[in-house]
Amino acid sequence: MGDVVRLISASKKDFVKMTPMERKESIFKSEGRVIMGQHLLFAGPGLVRGVTNSELMFAFGADMVLLNTLNLDDMGNNPGLCGLSIQELKERCGHRPIGVYLGCPKADFDVNASKHYFASGMVATPEHVEKALNLGADFIVLGGNPGSGTSISDVVECTRRTKERFGEDVLLFAGKWEDGIREKVLGDPLADYDAKEVIQALIDAGADCIDLPAPGSRHGISVSMIQDLVQYVHTYKPGTLAMSFLNSSVEGADPDTIRLIALKMKETGADIHAIGDGGFSGCTSPENIHQLSVSMKGRPYTYFRMASTNI
Numbered sequence: 001m002g003d004v005v006r007l008i009s010a011s012k013k014d015f016v017k018m019t020p021m022e023r024k025e026s027i028f029k030s031e032g033r034v035i036m037g038q039h040l041l042f043a044g045p046g047l048v049r050g051v052t053n054s055e056l057m058f059a060f061g062a063d064m065v066l067l068n069t070l071n072l073d074d075m076g077n078n079p080g081l082c083g084l085s086i087q088e089l090k091e092r093c094g095h096r097p098i099g100v101y102l103g104c105p106k107a108d109f110d111v112n113a114s115k116h117y118f119a120s121g122m123v124a125t126p127e128h129v130e131k132a133l134n135l136g137a138d139f140i141v142l143g144g145n146p147g148s149g150t151s152i153s154d155v156v157e158c159t160r161r162t163k164e165r166f167g168e169d170v171l172l173f174a175g176k177w178e179d180g181i182r183e184k185v186l187g188d189p190l191a192d193y194d195a196k197e198v199i200q201a202l203i204d205a206g207a208d209c210i211d212l213p214a215p216g217s218r219h220g221i222s223v224s225m226i227q228d229l230v231q232y233v234h235t236y237k238p239g240t241l242a243m244s245f246l247n248s249s250v251e252g253a254d255p256d257t258i259r260l261i262a263l264k265m266k267e268t269g270a271d272i273h274a275i276g277d278g279g280f281s282g283c284t285s286p287e288n289i290h291q292l293s294v295s296m297k298g299r300p301y302t303y304f305r306m307a308s309t310n311i
Contacts, residue, residue: 061293163206
């Protein structure tokens with residue numbers, strides 16, 4: 001470990017000089033207190049006129065933001081960006097980490113027929129990964145939006161292909177935390193596969209962070225199940241990160257519910273705690289971002305993130 005500042009204490013002057021692997025180290029050093037918000041871009045311009053949802057989530061305590069449904073084939077067709085480029089968005093957000101979610105649909109899935117994808121512009125091809133990185137994405141998350149038909153094997157293959165091509169130039173997240181109807185999510189006791197074998201395959205393929213469902217937000221997922229998988233992630237290849245993802249529409253619940261789930265997520269030992277975009281106009285409520293942040297890292301670090309835009 002070098003002199004990298006931990007993410008929860010970092011500000012603009014730190015973010016602008018971090019490499020992808022330094023960003024990974026800064027997350028690791030934050031001891032399970034990093035908060036990620038998710039911004040659904042095709043849902044519209046956002047909750048508040050004049051600012052993006054990404055800015056709003058950072059203002060309420062998020063340390064990272066994940067852009068979902070970014071149309072890389074038509075950058076003008078991303079309503080949630082409000083006409084901004086990724087670099088301009090990062091400038092407005094004080095260069096806090098902003099990443100891109102890319103789907104890994106099965107080979108015979110017609111992405112053009114799905115409401116979850118625009119003209120294949122959100123699919124995890126090498127060209128799209130390269131474009132996202134060139135546009136300024138600080139990390140890439142591989143998965144499959146609900147209804148996309150994505151399987152674990154698709155995510156593993158996309159992970160391997162992406163890491164082989166980009167190596168340490170990409171901070172790569174991968175896993176199975178949603179769309180658990182066709183194929184159960186990691187940690188589901190009814191899954192017909194061994195979750196640890198999947199995690200091993202993802203890490204061997206090059207994943208820097210393994211994404212898991214949050215207990216209390218997805219049905220059938222308990223703290224003990226996810227805690228066991230997080231511990232496996234941390235021991236199979238020390239330094240690999242784990243993320244617990246609160247979604248399945250529960251991100252649209254009240255702050256009291258978010259507080260209860262946050263404490264469960266904390267118990268899992270995950271390094272990053274993400275909250276989904278299910279709510280109104282492309283993100284959860286700012287109050288829920290704030291509650292998750294306060295529950296995970298207390299008021300002082302939350303207030304620092306809220307106020308440290310320009311330092």
